[in-house]
Amino acid sequence: MLTRLLSTLTLLVGFGVAASPPSVPTVTVKNGTYTGLSLPSFRQELFLGMPYAQQPVPPGLRLRAPLSLNASWTGTRDASAYSPICVGYDVPGAEDDAGFELSEACLTINVVRPEGVEEGSDVPVVVWVYGGGFGNGGSADHRYNGTWIVQRSVEMGQPIIIVSFNYRATAFGFLWSKELAAEGVGNLGLLDQHIALRWVYENIRAFGGDPSKVTVMGESAGSISVSLQLLAYGATSTDLFRAVILESGTPTTWSYRTPEDYQPQFDAIVNATGCAGEADVVACLRAVPLEAYIAATNVTNMPPWGPTVDGSFITGSVTAAIQSGKFIKVPMLLGANLDEGTSFGPSGLNSESDVAVALATRYKHLTNDSISTILGHYPNDPSIGCPYNTGDGVLSTGLQDKRALSIWGDIYMHAGRRLLSETVSSTADVYSYHFAQVPENGTMEIGATHFEEVAYVFSNPLPTQNPLSTRPGDAELAKFMTSYWVSFIHKLDPNQNGVDGAPVWPSYRDAKKNMVFKRQGSYVEDDSYRVEGIAFYTIAFLLLGAEMAMFCIMVAPLPYGIRKRLFHFLAESPLVAKVAYGIKIAFISILVLFVDAVQRMFRITAEAEAAKSNNSAVLQNVQTETNFAARKFYAQRNVYLTGFTLFLSLVLTRTFYIILDLIHAQEEYAKLKNATASQSRDKLANGDQTKQIEDLKAKLAQQAAEYDKLATEYNKVTGAKSDKRKD
Numbered sequence: 001m002l003t004r005l006l007s008t009l010t011l012l013v014g015f016g017v018a019a020s021p022p023s024v025p026t027v028t029v030k031n032g033t034y035t036g037l038s039l040p041s042f043r044q045e046l047f048l049g050m051p052y053a054q055q056p057v058p059p060g061l062r063l064r065a066p067l068s069l070n071a072s073w074t075g076t077r078d079a080s081a082y083s084p085i086c087v088g089y090d091v092p093g094a095e096d097d098a099g100f101e102l103s104e105a106c107l108t109i110n111v112v113r114p115e116g117v118e119e120g121s122d123v124p125v126v127v128w129v130y131g132g133g134f135g136n137g138g139s140a141d142h143r144y145n146g147t148w149i150v151q152r153s154v155e156m157g158q159p160i161i162i163v164s165f166n167y168r169a170t171a172f173g174f175l176w177s178k179e180l181a182a183e184g185v186g187n188l189g190l191l192d193q194h195i196a197l198r199w200v201y202e203n204i205r206a207f208g209g210d211p212s213k214v215t216v217m218g219e220s221a222g223s224i225s226v227s228l229q230l231l232a233y234g235a236t237s238t239d240l241f242r243a244v245i246l247e248s249g250t251p252t253t254w255s256y257r258t259p260e261d262y263q264p265q266f267d268a269i270v271n272a273t274g275c276a277g278e279a280d281v282v283a284c285l286r287a288v289p290l291e292a293y294i295a296a297t298n299v300t301n302m303p304p305w306g307p308t309v310d311g312s313f314i315t316g317s318v319t320a321a322i323q324s325g326k327f328i329k330v331p332m333l334l335g336a337n338l339d340e341g342t343s344f345g346p347s348g349l350n351s352e353s354d355v356a357v358a359l360a361t362r363y364k365h366l367t368n369d370s371i372s373t374i375l376g377h378y379p380n381d382p383s384i385g386c387p388y389n390t391g392d393g394v395l396s397t398g399l400q401d402k403r404a405l406s407i408w409g410d411i412y413m414h415a416g417r418r419l420l421s422e423t424v425s426s427t428a429d430v431y432s433y434h435f436a437q438v439p440e441n442g443t444m445e446i447g448a449t450h451f452e453e454v455a456y457v458f459s460n461p462l463p464t465q466n467p468l469s470t471r472p473g474d475a476e477l478a479k480f481m482t483s484y485w486v487s488f489i490h491k492l493d494p495n496q497n498g499v500d501g502a503p504v505w506p507s508y509r510d511a512k513k514n515m516v517f518k519r520q521g522s523y524v525e526d527d528s529y530r531v532e533g534i535a536f537y538t539i540a541f542l543l544l545g546a547e548m549a550m551f552c553i554m555v556a557p558l559p560y561g562i563r564k565r566l567f568h569f570l571a572e573s574p575l576v577a578k579v580a581y582g583i584k585i586a587f588i589s590i591l592v593l594f595v596d597a598v599q600r601m602f603r604i605t606a607e608a609e610a611a612k613s614n615n616s617a618v619l620q621n622v623q624t625e626t627n628f629a630a631r632k633f634y635a636q637r638n639v640y641l642t643g644f645t646l647f648l649s650l651v652l653t654r655t656f657y658i659i660l661d662l663i664h665a666q667e668e669y670a671k672l673k674n675a676t677a678s679q680s681r682d683k684l685a686n687g688d689q690t691k692q693i694e695d696l697k698a699k700l701a702q703q704a705a706e707y708d709k710l711a712t713e714y715n716k717v718t719g720a721k722s723d724k725r726k727d
Contacts, residue, residue: 035077049083052199095137133219134306138165158490161216167192171297174305177266186310193590223249250416251318272296335433339447341409387447430508441470473519
């Protein structure tokens with residue numbers, strides 16, 4: 001309770017609250033009336049800790065989808081203080097819940113509006129979704145104080161309302177197993193967010209907001225969450241928001257585990273809570289005391305609980321959904337920080353084989369060939385590694401850590417940002433950024449890492465865990481970024497920001513560029529950094545899948561009619577011809593890569609042999625010798641990969657033409673067969689006519705003979721002499 005009070009008082013500290021008590025703001029929503037809190041120095045009004053759903057408390061509603069409020073009240077209810085935040089578990093480096101009161105009764109929402117904004121004002125709204133790795137966090141966190149954003153919006157003449165809310169995290173919001181999958185209970189934290197957005201849609205007009213002008217904004221897990229709301233239930237449109245802001249997080253950032261992946265730790269929870277052996281273990285978990293549930297779920301060295309492909313809220317592969325365009329496409333402002341990898345990548349890697357093992361361990365679906373290709377795109381050159389722009393020096397933690405951190409940063413953040421930018425910009429405006437400012441308490445080994453942009457976006461001067469830097473240019477950068485964000489929220493265009501000399505931020509639809517934020521001067525750059533490596537993550541598996549799918553279709557036992565139409569289309573379509581021409585050009589590039597891989601393999605082999613023949617001290621170090629072997633191995637695999645790709649292309653081409661020739665032969669055979677059958681029918685018809693004529697001739701001859709016989713007998717009887725032919 002004390003921490004909640006301090007969180008609220010933080011809003012007032014240093015703002016010179018007037019001696020006379022301010023008027024108490026009120027608002028009437030669908031279920032009743034709230035009284036809020038006034039901040040005279042900021043000329044703002046706050047409504048805090050308002051429930052937006054029934055509280056998910058045991059035994060009935062824990063581990064269940066959130067339910068809308070089902071009760072109204074008369075009179076007023078207090079909304080002048082934050083509620084407890086949802087139960088979460090801090091981890092080293094992410095102690096977001098420290099000092100806050102935690103509770104399962106936490107599904108509450110907060111609204112900050114400018115003074116004078118009331119029902120009918122219809123100002124734009126931004127909804128903030130906090131991060132925390134889906135394991136902790138809360139809307140009462142001082143770092144997310146929205147008063148300075150609202151203040152700046154009023155200064156710009158573009159007033160906005162900011163909304164924040166709590167949602168369930170860790171095993172309360174994302175528990176997953178075969179049992180829960182069978183019950184259809186998953187992604188509860190995402191469902192909390194969805195119902196909170198529904199509450200905003202239904203009630204924000206009472207606060208003076210326009211429900212048709214809502215932007216949803218998040219960072220890290222909050223950004224992933226917002227991006228997953230774009231995929232919710234497989235929809236392609238929504239009335240809940242008109243734009244999104246994604247700071248360091250996209251659908252591809254998260255690793256989506258299956259019920260089978262989570263089952264061992266779910267079973268461990270069941271055993272630890274004494275629910276093993278119960279007929280309905282989920283019902284048992286819903287009823288266990290909170291302390292027992294926390295003790296069983298707050299464990300280390302387990303895969304983190306988070307979003308899963310549940311077949312309902314997330315209907316299938318998020319990457320496939322993005323690439324196929326099956327999601328809600330709205331204007332978007334998104335970006336990532338320069339050195340994201342220092343927050344997510346491994347350390348202590350001293351050789352290429354160490355990096356390869358780390359990749360194989362973290363991403364079990366990667367083949368050896370894929371790992372080899374990745375390493376080829378990220379050479380062991382510290383001058384281009386992460387943290388970037390730090391020269392040739394290596395990190396004290398590992399000789400190849402900069403290489404690994406570059407890979408991990410791209411996998412986690414930069415590849416997904418570029419994929420989403422390229423996809424969405426085909427139908428909506430996208431504004432992409434690159435935050436490159438190291439904070440004043442940052443070291444060279446950390447750089448401009450994860451989360452550091454938040455203080456600048458919120459222009460928050462409070463002494464938080466991640467304070468706004470105070471060097472010359474930091475305050476200006478904060479104003480700069482806040483203004484861009486407000487302009488986008490209000491106008492769907494960041495360029496109406498009211499900052500003199502601000503660079504024009506181009507839409508990704510017009511040019512693939514990023515805004516780079518730095519205190520010494522922000523600027524626009526081409527979005528082309530590490531294009532080869534990032535492109536690999538987004539197309540490698542699609543290319544391999546397409547090749548295998550094409551081969552399977554070609555050799556599949558399809559009905560003759562379908563096979564005929566398919567291959568004629570492939571052989572005769574102008575579009576396919578253009579695609580085939582592009583593929584031929586691509587395979588020329590692969591041929592070049594194949595030659596390069598062969599040369600690299602022989603070069604590495606020659607270097608190793610030369611070192612051995614000269615008794616070089618280079619190979620006296622076992623780790624260095626292992627590195628030589630790993631380099632040779634990866635070079636050999638590059639040869640195999642590119643060589644097999646070329647070989648497969650030849651096989652596919654030859655198979656295609658063999659099958660096409662077979663179809664042509666079958667068509668010719670069918671024509672010949674039809675012609676032969678027609679001739680046979682004609683011959684048969686002619687033979688029947690000849691037989692009929694011969695039969696008639698025979699009958700006539702027989703009749704003539706009988707006539708002659710009768711005439712002869714007649715002559716004998718009468719004694720007449722008759723000419724049989726004339727009579």
